[in-house]
Amino acid sequence: xxxxxxxxxxxxxxxxxxxxxxxxxxxxxxxxxxxxxxxxxxxxxxxxxxxxxxxxxxxxxxxxxxxxxxxxxxxxxxxxxxxxxxxxxxxxxxxxxxxxxxxxxxxxxxxxxxxxxxxxxxxxxxxxxxxxxxxxxxxxxxxxxxxxxxxxxxxxxxxxxxxxxxxxxxxxxxxxxxxxxxxxxxxxxxxxxxxxxxxxxxxxxxxxxxxxxxxxxxxxxxxxxxxxxxxxxxxxxxxxxxxxxxxxxxxxxxx
Numbered sequence: 001x002x003x004x005x006x007x008x009x010x011x012x013x014x015x016x017x018x019x020x021x022x023x024x025x026x027x028x029x030x031x032x033x034x035x036x037x038x039x040x041x042x043x044x045x046x047x048x049x050x051x052x053x054x055x056x057x058x059x060x061x062x063x064x065x066x067x068x069x070x071x072x073x074x075x076x077x078x079x080x081x082x083x084x085x086x087x088x089x090x091x092x093x094x095x096x097x098x099x100x101x102x103x104x105x106x107x108x109x110x111x112x113x114x115x116x117x118x119x120x121x122x123x124x125x126x127x128x129x130x131x132x133x134x135x136x137x138x139x140x141x142x143x144x145x146x147x148x149x150x151x152x153x154x155x156x157x158x159x160x161x162x163x164x165x166x167x168x169x170x171x172x173x174x175x176x177x178x179x180x181x182x183x184x185x186x187x188x189x190x191x192x193x194x195x196x197x198x199x200x201x202x203x204x205x206x207x208x209x210x211x212x213x214x215x216x217x218x219x220x221x222x223x224x225x226x227x228x229x230x231x232x233x234x235x236x237x238x239x240x241x242x243x244x245x246x247x248x249x250x251x252x253x254x255x
Contacts, residue, residue, distance in 0.1 A: 144244070
């Protein structure tokens with residue numbers, strides 16, 4: 001059986017790095033996209049002949065397109081493209097300095113997913129196979145106080161992935177939405193509040209890979225957070241506001 005070909009954005013740390021390691025350990029050829037070139041090179045040294053490094057920012061569509069063309073030229077059309085790159089930081093509308101932070105979060109977490117998928121979609125459609133995987137979040141189920149930009153970006157991503165799923169119906173391709181709960185990464189280490197059902201990054205990567213392989217179009221990892229999400233969505237606005245108005249909030253400083 002030919003080795004899988006996998007593309008992963010945000011692959012220099014956290015969940016993206018754990019996903020890259022998981023697929024590399026399965027023998028896959030993996031394109032890793034991230035801004036930190038040194039981390040990508042370290043991964044390449046550990047898995048020689050398997051890693052294709054593309055230091056870039058997912059906001060730069062020209063750079064992503066060049067990376068896609070290079071990877072396809074070297075390995076062929078990918079089987080899986082995982083748009084994982086994202087940032088999370090507290091935001092508050094009353095601060096003018098947070099306007100740029102709102103913009104960054106939306107540009108990376110939502111538009112960055114579309115820019116990651118775009119150059120691969122037509123080649124994958126031509127071979128009538130492949131999965132486009134968007135890493136959303138349970139934070140997209142309800143608006144979290146102090147994290148308006150992050151919640152909005154993930155809610156938008158969930159809706160975008162649903163649109164894409166319907167658009168791809170009958171093409172042989174799949175659009176897969178993954179909503180992680182809490183994962184032990186540099187992104188969550190600063191959270192000043194309890195994080196129920198938190199998973200190590202490597203375990204989260206294994207579960208996400210299983211969900212992708214299972215043929216599901218939507219999955220929450222871990223499944224317990226799916227139950228939490230359903231309860232939150234069912235709460236009346238008044239009760240939700242009462243419960244969360246005093247909740248601890250993520251720091252506003254960009255990581």
